[in-house]
Amino acid sequence: MPDLDIPFDIVAVENLPPYLRTPEVAKLMRKSENAVVQDRYLHRGPPFIRVGGGRRILYDRDQVLAYLRQHTVQPDDQRNDDSHPASASATEIEPPLRT
Secondary structure, three states, X not given: OOOOOOOOOOOOHHHOOOEEOHHHHHHHHOOOHHHHHHHHHXXXXXXXXXXXXXXXXXXXXXXXXXXXXXXXXXXXXHOOOOOOHHHOOOOOOOOOOOO
């Protein structure tokens, strides 16, 4: 297991352990441990594994990385979403009705 006190941006992803604990996930996601715990409680955030009667929580490294990739926001210029108001031209947007 690599020394997790080293910043993750220096450690190659493949050198991370296959299963991460909450503090490691928090560091990887650049969040507080409490924020990761709260996300887990609210059923948000990456999927997790409950082991040993539910007290020990582990995160699969690949699932955490996949979660981060799935939640990557693309800039508007790379978007193919015609339903987004920013992608409509000024003539396509109807003015508000006055009553």
